[in-house]
Amino acid sequence: MGTSLSVATTEFEKLDRCAELDHRPRVLLGKMGLDGHDRGVKVIARALRDSGVHVIYSGLWQTPRSLAISARDEDCDVIAASMMSNSHLVLGPKLVEGLGAMGRSDIPVHMGGIIPQADIKTLLDSGVGACFTTGTSLIDIVEAVKSTVRPLDQSLATDHPTAQLARDLSLAHSERDVRADAPRRRPKRVIGVTGSPGAGKSTLVAALAAEHTRRAEEDPSLGRVAVVAFDPMSPITSGALLGDRLRVDFNRLEEKVFYRSLAIRGEDYHSLDAIIELIGGCDGGDLGAFDTLFIETVGAGQNETRIRDHVDRTAVVLVPGMGDAVQMDKAGILEIADLFVCNKADHHGQNELMRDLRDISGKREVIETIATHGKGVGELYDALMAGASA
Ligand code: B12
Known part of the structure; x- marks a missing residue:
């Protein structure tokens, strides 16, 4: 990862950087912890959007469990968790665990913000996919998100019905074939x-x-x-x-x-x-x-x-x-x-x-x-x- 700050703090050019991918990356931006530092996450949200990414922002004060539920229901490609409250060593592993409980341990977790170098290995060992420290350029963040996009398989390796529903919706919305045996019924x-x-x-x-x-x-x-x-x-x-x-x-x-x-x-x-x-x-x-x-x-x-x-x-x-x-x-x-x-x-x-x-x-x-x-x-x-x- 590069460490250029040049685009991190200045204007970000609007450019579709995702046209060639299987589908537009869906990123869940999450803020766990009790702090109110939302500036970084907002900067990232705009940069990703301006690169052709679909950014789902779930707001401040999420718990690992609520973020895992959101990731599953939104069928996102990656969670980008912004950590500023010095709680990353506790909340990061819990988020990874939470994703497993929701049947989506395949969704990678990227963490950024105030993360000391010394903690990165512990986080990676606990299942966090990648860590980004302050100074990471916005281009590098966009590229990291793009690298998580995988083809949308019809069936997920989970028996969780809501996780499968979320995938069915991704396929239907992008006009692809949904698995033939997906149950259909109009709600009351x-x-x-x-x-x-x-x-x-x-x-x-x-x-x-x-x-x-x-x-x-x-x-x-x-x-x-x-x-x-x-x-x-x-x-x-x-x-x-x-x-x-x-x-x-x-x-x-x-x-x-x-x-x-x-x-x-x-x-x-x-x-x-x-x-x-x-x-x-x-x-x-x-x-x-x-x-x-x-x-x-x-x-x-x-x-x-x-x-x-x-x-x-x-x-x-x-x-x-x-x-x-x-x-x-x-x-x-x-x-x-x-x-x-x-x-x-x-x-x-x-x-x-x-x-x-x-x-x-x-x-x-x-x-x-x-x-x-x-x-x-x-x-x-x-x-x-x-x-x-x-
Ligand atoms: C601005 C700021 C504030 C503002 C917040 C405004 C807001 N709405 O966000 C205010 C003044 C309110 C504030 C308050 C506090 N702050 Co403050 N704050 C900062 C400061 C100076 C800059 C943060 C910032 O906005 N940077 C600009 C943005 C664009 O950058 P960023 O958030 O780092 O995000 C970039 C990267 O980190 C990365 N990134 C971030 N998240 C993610 C996620 C992913 C997935 C990826 C890929 C990348 C990524 O990409 C971003 C763009 O490059 C930092 C110090 C610092 N220099 O970092 C302290 C700092 C974060 N604050 C700190 C503290 C302690 C507090 C207070 C508790 C102070 C107090 N005692 O009251 C309060 C808490 C208030 C609260 N409600 O939670 C500490 C946190 C310590 C820690 N985690 O170990 C810091 C580090 C200062 C310090 N050195 O002690 N703060």
């Missing part, structure tokens, strides 16, 4: 959540998934919940930053929620029907089948309407202060709503938005939420479930 309830960027869709979907798990604890017949979250793919590099899963508290929910992030261009939901059926068909064993599926759209804007063709119910999320009554009257996204959500209802302009929504909604429900506080989430959940096919 498939709900689309759409709205413009910044409307709080991810936080809302995370809150709905958490609400579902809370209710399923009281009523196991509700089954398990899954989420598919789409984010945009760069038209220049084909890279993507998939950051929606950081809204879900996996340290608490663990395997009760299956969460998959996918990158698409525009509104290209070509593989969505297959993805829906594969998720519904997955036998979750003791954990239960996925009867409820939330699909979060990319959130492109007013003309993002195709999601409606794939789901049973569509919730359109709006926030105060984003437009006036004329915006409401434009054809497109508002027409596809089965119900409206006024999220961030504590923001200025909420009364005006509610008034405008009531004007156009007809018989459709309008629900106020503050997703970050959980306000209105129970009511929204009830409204969505009531209308979704059972």
